[in-house]
Amino acid sequence: MSSLLNAYTSVAGEDVINHLLQLSKPLAGKKVLHVNSTREGGGVAEILHKLVPLMADLGLDVSWEVITGQPDFYKCTKSFHNALQGHRITVGTGLLEVYEKTNRENAERFEDVLREADFVFIHDPQPAALIDSIPNRKGKWIWRCHIDCSRPYRPIWKYLRDYCARYDASIFSLPDFAQRLSHPQYIIAPSIDPLSEKNISLPAGEVNEVFSEFGLDPDLPLLVQVSRFDRFKDPLGVIEAFMQVRRHVPCQLVLAGGGASDDPEGQAVLEEVLTAASGEPDVHVLVLPPDAHRKINALQRAADIVIQKSTREGFGLTVSEAMWKARPVVGGDTGGIRIQVIDHYTGFRVRTPEGAALRIRYLLHHKDKRLEMGKRARRLVRENFLLTRHLREYMALMISLMNGSQDRIDISTS
Amino acid sequence: MSAQPFHVKDCALIALSTGIAVQTLREFREGLSLAPASSIYHHFWGRFLQPRFDEPEYNNDFAAWVYHSLHEKALAERLSVIDPTEFHDIEGLRGELIDRVEEHLDLSEWVPWSQADEQFHFMYSKILVMDTGRCLEDPRLLADSVSRMSLGSIFYHFIDARRRTPEKVDDFSAWLLSLGEDYQDLAAAVMAVDPYFSSLKEIRRVLSLCFSRYFKED
Numbered sequence: 002m003s004s005l006l007n008a009y010t011s012v013a014g015e016d017v018i019n020h021l022l023q024l025s026k027p028l029a030g031k032k033v034l035h036v037n038s039t040r041e042g043g044g045v046a047e048i049l050h051k052l053v054p055l056m057a058d059l060g061l062d063v064s065w066e067v068i069t070g071q072p073d074f075y076k077c078t079k080s081f082h083n084a085l086q087g088h089r090i091t092v093g094t095g096l097l098e099v100y101e102k103t104n105r106e107n108a109e110r111f112e113d114v115l116r117e118a119d120f121v122f123i124h125d126p127q128p129a130a131l132i133d134s135i136p137n138r139k140g141k142w143i144w145r146c147h148i149d150c151s152r153p154y155r156p157i158w159k160y161l162r163d164y165c166a167r168y169d170a171s172i173f174s175l176p177d178f179a180q181r182l183s184h185p186q187y188i189i190a191p192s193i194d195p196l197s198e199k200n201i202s203l204p205a206g207e208v209n210e211v212f213s214e215f216g217l218d219p220d221l222p223l224l225v226q227v228s229r230f231d232r233f234k235d236p237l238g239v240i241e242a243f244m245q246v247r248r249h250v251p252c253q254l255v256l257a258g259g260g261a262s263d264d265p266e267g268q269a270v271l272e273e274v275l276t277a278a279s280g281e282p283d284v285h286v287l288v289l290p291p292d293a294h295r296k297i298n299a300l301q302r303a304a305d306i307v308i309q310k311s312t313r314e315g316f317g318l319t320v321s322e323a324m325w326k327a328r329p330v331v332g333g334d335t336g337g338i339r340i341q342v343i344d345h346y347t348g349f350r351v352r353t354p355e356g357a358a359l360r361i362r363y364l365l366h367h368k369d370k371r372l373e374m375g376k377r378a379r380r381l382v383r384e385n386f387l388l389t390r391h392l393r394e395y396m397a398l399m400i401s402l403m404n405g406s407q408d409r410i411d412i413s414t415s
Numbered sequence: 416m417s418a419q420p421f422h423v424k425d426c427a428l429i430a431l432s433t434g435i436a437v438q439t440l441r442e443f444r445e446g447l448s449l450a451p452a453s454s455i456y457h458h459f460w461g462r463f464l465q466p467r468f469d470e471p472e473y474n475n476d477f478a479a480w481v482y483h484s485l486h487e488k489a490l491a492e493r494l495s496v497i498d499p500t501e502f503h504d505i506e507g508l509r510g511e512l513i514d515r516v517e518e519h520l521d522l523s524e525w526v527p528w529s530q531a532d533e534q535f536h537f538m539y540s541k542i543l544v545m546d547t548g549r550c551l552e553d554p555r556l557l558a559d560s561v562s563r564m565s566l567g568s569i570f571y572h573f574i575d576a577r578r579r580t581p582e583k584v585d586d587f588s589a590w591l592l593s594l595g596e597d598y599q600d601l602a603a604a605v606m607a608v609d610p611y612f613s614s615l616k617e618i619r620r621v622l623s624l625c626f627s628r629y630f631k632e633d
Contacts, residue, residue, distance in 0.1 A: 016565035020427055023545040151532060176536035179432035186432040188538060335532070397429040397543050408453055408539075413424055413546030 003058045012195045013389040021389065024396040025059035027403070027412050032140070033063040034118040038078065038127035040067050041291040042259060043229065044191060044318040045124050045147055051194040051388055052395070059396075066111050068128045070103035075265050081126040084157035085150040086233055086313040092157060101130055108134030120399050129164045141169040141402045147191065149313045149336035151177045170402060174316045174337050187398050190340060191316040192391035193325060193382070198294035200325055207295070208302045215255065215285055217303075222252040222365050225304035227297050227322070230258050230270040233313040235333065238354045240277045240284060242310065245358035247283065250365045257287040257300055302326050305371065306364050310357050314338050321386040324348075324378035329371050331360045341386065347378035421557075421590045423549040423564065426571040428464045428540040430457070435537040439528040440485060443477075444516045446537055452505040453539040456578070459499045459508070461540040463615050464570055474612060475499075477512065477535075484529035490519045498611055500577070542575065554591060554598055558626035561587075566615040573618055574610055585610070587622065601629045 002010075002018070010018045033056060037045050049065055056063040077096040084090045108115060108131045115121060115131065119140040123129055125147055132142055144165050150158070150173075162180070165171060170185045179186045193200055212219040224243060228234040236256050243254040256274060271288065278284040289296055301307060307323035309332040316337030323330050324341060330348035332338040342348040349360035364371050404410045433454050437446040447455070458476040473479040473495040482491035493515050502508040520526070529535075547568065551560055561569075572586040580589060588605040591598035604625050610618060 016425075016567070019547070019565070020425065020545065020567065023425070024427070024543070173432070176430075176432050176538050177436075177532070177534070179434065179436075179536065181434060186434070188430040188432055393427055394429055397427050397541075400543060401429055401541050408541050409544065410541065411544040413544050 005054065005058050008196055009055075009389055013383075013387055017387075017389045017393070020393050021059055021396070023412065024393060024400065025061065027400055028396055029060040031061055031119040031399070032117060033061050033120045033122070033399070034114055035063070035065045035122045035124065036068060036115075036128045036131065037065075037124035038068050038070075038075075044316065047194075047197075047199075047318065048191060048388070048391070049124075051197060052392060055388070055392055056395075059392075064114060066114065068103070068107040068131070070107075071099070072265065073099045074103040074127075078127045079265055081157055081161065082148060083233075084154040085126065085146075085148045085161075087152045087154060089154050090157065092160075097160070101133075104128065104130035105134050107131065120402070122395075123168070126161055129161060132164055132167050141399075142167075143398070143402075144168040144171040146171060146173050146178065147315045149175075149178060149315045150180065151175075151336070153180075170398070172398070175340065177336070178315075185401075187394075187401075189391065189394045189398070190337065190386060191318060192386050192388045193318055193321045194388045195325060195383075199298050200322060201298070203295070203299055203302060208299045211296065211299045211303050214296075215287060215300075217253060217255070217285065218283075221283070222250070222305045223255065223303055224252055224306050224308055224361060225255045225257065225300050225323075226308040226310065227257045227301065227319045228309065228311075230267045230274060232266075232270055233311055234258075235310045235312050236270070236274045237277050238312075239308055239310050239357070240274070240281075241354035242308070242357035242361065243284060244281075245354065246361045246365070249362055252305075252361075252365060253283040253285065255285045255287060255300060255304075257289055257297060259289045259291050259293070297322075298326075301328060304328055306331060306361055308357065308361070309333065309338060310351065310354075311335055311338060317341065321382050324375075324386075325382045327372075327375035327379045329364055329374035329378060331357050331364070341381070343377075343381065347374055347381055419590075419593060421551040421586070423547045423551065423560065423568055424571050425545045425547050425565055425567040426464075426575065427543045427545070427567055428461055428570075429543065430461070430465060430538050430540045433537040433539055436534045437537075438531065438534045439526050440481075440487070440490075440516065440520060440523070441526050443481075443535060444513060444520065446535065447477075447509060447513050447516065450537040451539055452509070454537045455505050455509050455512070457538055457540045459611075460574055461538075463574065464567065465540075480529075480533075480535045484533040484535070485527040487519065487527050490515065493519070500609075500611055503583075542571075544571065554594065554601070554626075555630050557587070558623055558630060561619060561626060562623040564619060566619070569615045569619045569622075573608075573622070577610075601626070604629065 039046050053065045077100045080090045080092045115135045121142045122145050124145045172187045172189050173179050176188050226239050278286050301323050307328045307330045309317050309320045311333040314336035320330050320341045330342050332342040334350035334352050342350050344350045351357045435446050437443045478491045478495035481487050576586040577583050588602040591602040
């Protein structure tokens with residue numbers, strides 16, 4: 002067993018690694034290609050950074066390509082993203098042409114790899130149109146949607162569906178996000194990497210450093226939301242909730258985030274947040290570089306309560322990250338947060354700033370509850386949302402696609 | 416000792432969407448009749464290997480949805496108490512579910528409904544069976560072996576076996592019975608373990624205890 006796999010044994014358990022080793026046997030040497038639109042920033046890139054080396058360690062011939070484009074391409078795909086999450090947005094023909102052209106150009110760039118791969122995982126809408134340029138595909142193509150598209154804006158989904166329907170299968174993070182498509186739709190929740198810089202244990206000294214580094218008061222309870230500056234993450238709602246809490250309990254708030262190279266709206270949202278936070282010394286808006294993983298880790302560990310008050314959320318990796326650190330989470334009652342934050346057990350789900358304020362006040366007053374929920378939260382993540390489970394399901398999916406429509410696949414004899 | 420050893424297998428489930436989503440109790444009733452048998456099975460049994468909190472309030476996904484999204488506590492209780500092991504096949508189980516929902520609809524003044532973002536999504540799952548490479552020749556090894564089995568192995572041998580084998584029994588008791596009369600009592604004790612109203616971890620613990628007690632007394 003490689004040292005990488007060995008390292009996961011100590012966190013995830015021997016059984017989990019045995020599963021991976023067994024599932025890897027029928028997939029040995031298979032060419033697997035992942036394609037997305039950013040190498041850094043955002044959950045998808047973060048998962049691929051770990052998933053790809055692990056697949057390679059298990060004997061798969063795996064590679065990862067990133068499509069690139071001009072600002073108009075990202076403007077268009079950000080609109081797709083927002084529309085899939087329900088915003089009524091019109092995307093002009095000009096931008097759609099840029100989208101199609103950019104996909105054609107990228108397809109030319111790594112045409113051979115796309116054509117020859119046994120399995121091609123296309124992540125999110127940005128590279129979805131690549132399929133159009135590769136008519137003679139050798140392998141199975143899978144569209145992996147990480148977005149909460151439970152109620153997409155129909156005209157945009159109709160446009161994207163023409164591409165997605167051509168895939169051999171799709172993956173959604175929750176059953177609620179599945180669409181009317183004629184191919185199999187697999188349900189696979191994302192995951193966090195327990196051994197990454199963002200999630201490993203840190204010495205207490207390093208955790209405490211965040212107080213001096215970011216000008217925080219070590220004697221005040223700390224609330225933290227870590228997220229890209231995105232309207233769906235509702236940073237303004239978090240500030241509103243904080244103001245309501247602080248009227249009753251002294252505390253401080255950190256809104257920490259950064260941008261992703263494929264998100265052109267981040268700057269505008271950040272400015273709105275800075276405006277809302279101006280004149281509030283206990284609200285700290287931190288713009289961190291994409292590689293500030295240890296800092297984020299330390300902030301989450303320093304927090305008394307972690308908030309993720311999204312109004313739409315594909316999954317919300319930051320929720321599992323906080324739960325892995327045994328922190329209770331006050332999260333938006335939406336999308337993937339619902340399978341992580343089990344109301345009243347691992348945190349609280351809320352729909353309004355008022356709801357968030359109420360639950361935060363309760364938790365600030367009940368340290369025993371915070372600890373109890375935090376313990377349960379860590380256990381839930383260990384059993385369900387670690388990278389090893391995610392990888393197992395990707396491999397199970399590939400084997401399932403190799404075996405057609407069978408409901409029972411016996412690889413014990415292979 | 417038997418010439419047929421017990422091969423310890425393991426399994427993993429992969430979940431898929433059926434594409435059927437419902438929002439009202441009447442739609443739910445239709446969904447129950449349209450969903451494939453594998454979907455009914457999944458929502459009773461597949462959930463054991465799916466992400467979940469291990470202290471669920473209700474024993475199947477249908478009951479949980481009826482309570483949490485339709486807020487129909489009485490029906491949720493009536494659905495939750497349905498024991499799938501009492502039914503010879505999935506169609507019998509499906510019929511029982513439909514009967515209870517229809518009975519509730521008959522008595523309701525209005526059709527309960529959920530919010531749009533709390534619909535019930537019928538899913539199903541595929542099972543991948545793996546070999547652990549472990550093989551038991553002697554039943555006395557069961558106590559130790561079962562306590563170290565993965566939850567996937569427990570699912571495969573204790574739950575999945577009931578739909579896989581013609582006798583519809585778990586693999587442990589089937590193996591013990593195949594060894595002759597010596598282990599009939601133990602097989603009966605294993606068969607008495609309730610597979611439904613607990614978690615895989617609890618089943619593993621109870622089975623292991625059952626084997627260790629038997630061989631200690633023996």
